[in-house]
Amino acid sequence: xxxxxxxxxxxxxxxxxxxxxxxxxxxxxxxxxxxxxxxxxxxxxxxxxxxxxxxxxxxxxxxxxxxxxxxxxxxxxxxxxxxxxxxxxxxxxxxxxxxxxxxxxxxxxxxxxxxxxxxxxxxxxxxxxxxxxxxxxxxxxxxxxxxxxxxxxxxxxxxxxxxxxxxxxxxxxxxxxxxxxxxxxxxxxxxxxxxxxxxxxxxxxxxxxxxxxxxxxxxxxxxxxxxxxxxxxxxxxxxxxxxxxxxxxxxxxxxxxxxxxxxxxxxxxxxx
Numbered sequence: 001x002x003x004x005x006x007x008x009x010x011x012x013x014x015x016x017x018x019x020x021x022x023x024x025x026x027x028x029x030x031x032x033x034x035x036x037x038x039x040x041x042x043x044x045x046x047x048x049x050x051x052x053x054x055x056x057x058x059x060x061x062x063x064x065x066x067x068x069x070x071x072x073x074x075x076x077x078x079x080x081x082x083x084x085x086x087x088x089x090x091x092x093x094x095x096x097x098x099x100x101x102x103x104x105x106x107x108x109x110x111x112x113x114x115x116x117x118x119x120x121x122x123x124x125x126x127x128x129x130x131x132x133x134x135x136x137x138x139x140x141x142x143x144x145x146x147x148x149x150x151x152x153x154x155x156x157x158x159x160x161x162x163x164x165x166x167x168x169x170x171x172x173x174x175x176x177x178x179x180x181x182x183x184x185x186x187x188x189x190x191x192x193x194x195x196x197x198x199x200x201x202x203x204x205x206x207x208x209x210x211x212x213x214x215x216x217x218x219x220x221x222x223x224x225x226x227x228x229x230x231x232x233x234x235x236x237x238x239x240x241x242x243x244x245x246x247x248x249x250x251x252x253x254x255x256x257x258x259x260x261x262x263x264x265x266x267x268x269x270x271x272x
Contacts, residue, residue: 050247050265052184052192057177058170063119066174069100069112073123077114080126083161092128092159099128109152111182115162115171125162127175129183129196132156132231140229146267150222150229153266155183155193155244176211184244194248194266197241205238213240214250218258224267230257 060066069077074096085091092099102110115125132154141147157179162171183193197220198208205215216239219232232239241250241261248265255262 050194050245053244053246055177055181055184057181058173060115060171060174061166061169063117064115064124064166064171065118066113066115066178069103069114069126071097071100071104073114074100076123077112077126080114080123080161080163081128081159083163084159092130103128109155109183111179113175113178113182115166115175124166125171125175126159127157127179128159129179130156130158132197134231135229138229138231140224140226146224150266152192153194154220154222154263155179155196157196157198160198172207173211180242180244192244194245195241195243195250195263197239199232199234199237199239201236202238205240208240208242211242213242214261215240216252216259216261218255218260221253221255221257221260221262222266223262223264228255228260228262229267230255230260232260233258 077100078093078096081096082091082093085093096112099110100112102108103112109131111127111129113127114123116123131151133151133156135141135147135150135154138147141150157176160172160175160179162175180196183196185192198213200208209215217233219230219234219239220241221228221230223229239261241263243250243263245265248263250261250263252259253262
């Protein structure tokens, strides 16, 4: 579901080639195209930020179940996920088999979930969660172990979509809650995410605000010993961010890239 068809709930991204190209130029990668091995954090490089904030997942309507995506879901899931990015030839729907493979590997940061009708097996919703892939090629992080740390600690709700017949019944909310719970979980050899962010059209602001996300029109900034590590802004889109751990603090601040939501508690950073 993208802004082209006016669908609001259940869709994360618009099919805007300019936005995708902006992300490609910024990071050198397109989300979903690269395999991301979990790198064991270097001792002393960062501390796991706080305890996981409990997530209350809404109950799905009768007749639906939420489960992990399986390899044989790729063909049926593609048209569902494609609704989140309908006109984008580089959308994550294009490489769903690889994304699902990543989600099934416990050493990767990716997660893929589906909602299906229990009677027919029809997929009615889907969600893809990714690491912050832009961190790997950020000019301030090139060659630094902090790139892997930030990629793991800053999770992205990459795609979220629900078919029209099931919209407005809590399916999208259940998928967002699943993304929060899954991306925050600490597993062997990697950090659990400290925050979850989503890049979205302005008309989706109220939906994410209702789920506890904070709006940042100009992107996100992460303080580090070298200064602010900034991602965004992207013209025509907003960023909404939700803390997943208790020690994370967020505040809007002026940065070189606009008034961004600055996230503290991920890396050691400069003083206020």
